Amino acid sequence: EPEVTQTPSHQVTQMGQEVILRCVPISNHLYFYWYRQILGQKVEFLVSFYNNEISEKSEIFDDQFSVERPDGSNFTLKIRSTKLEDSAMYFCASRAGTNQETQYFGPGTRLLVL
Amino acid sequence: QKEVEQNSGPLSVPEGAIASLNCTYSDRGSQSFFWYRQYSGKSPELIMSIYSNGDKEDGRFTAQLNKASQYVSLLIRDSQPSDSATYLCAAHGSSNTGKLIFGQGTTLQVKP
Secondary structure: OOEEEEOOEEEEOOOOOOEEEEOOOOOOEEEEEEEEOOOOOEEEEEEEEOEEEEEEEEEOOOEEEEEEOOOOOOEEEOOOOOOOOHOOEEEEEEEEEEEEEEEEOOOEEEEOOO | OOOOOOOOOOEEEOOOOOOOEEEEEOOOOOOEEEEEEEEOOOOEEEEEEEEEEEEEEEEEEEEEEOOOEEEEEEEEOOOHHHHHHEEEEEOOOOOOOOEEEEEOEEEEEEEO
């Protein structure tokens, strides 16, 4: 069964460093998302991506964040200068198309900023 | 601020009982609703989706939607200890991007 994959599973970084979180969405899916979940809190939407551009972003997704689909399979989230409060679980999700509304989530990357 | 609200629990039920999980949402423009299960430290796993008023059944799970009351529920029949997890209610935002707005989740404990 196709699934969303994410790497790395865990990432530890120093405050101020750049991190890149990688995702491989389900093949043939057209809509891609990043969410984050701070420990003990709700899953929060960060950004949606369709047709090689951002379609919506939340207030959390400030200038420190960027997303890219560098090739036909990868979807990346970059945090330019990490802060302590960026420590969270980051989930990538993908959805097939306009009439297919279910989003499938990857296993997540646990980011710890020290 | 568009919100999805859930009682965080924990909801404790004995094995074999029916567990009832509830959710309300504030955005009347939301048309699609989802229940995800999340085990500790893991990603959300889809259980049910529901788009129309009424009930939708899938095995031991029944989702109910009442758009007039802005209310979504999930019933789990014959609850098993393996059902112990956090159940997340999510709604599509009214924008057409498909983003999901999640509730804080209800922790379910099924006791043998």
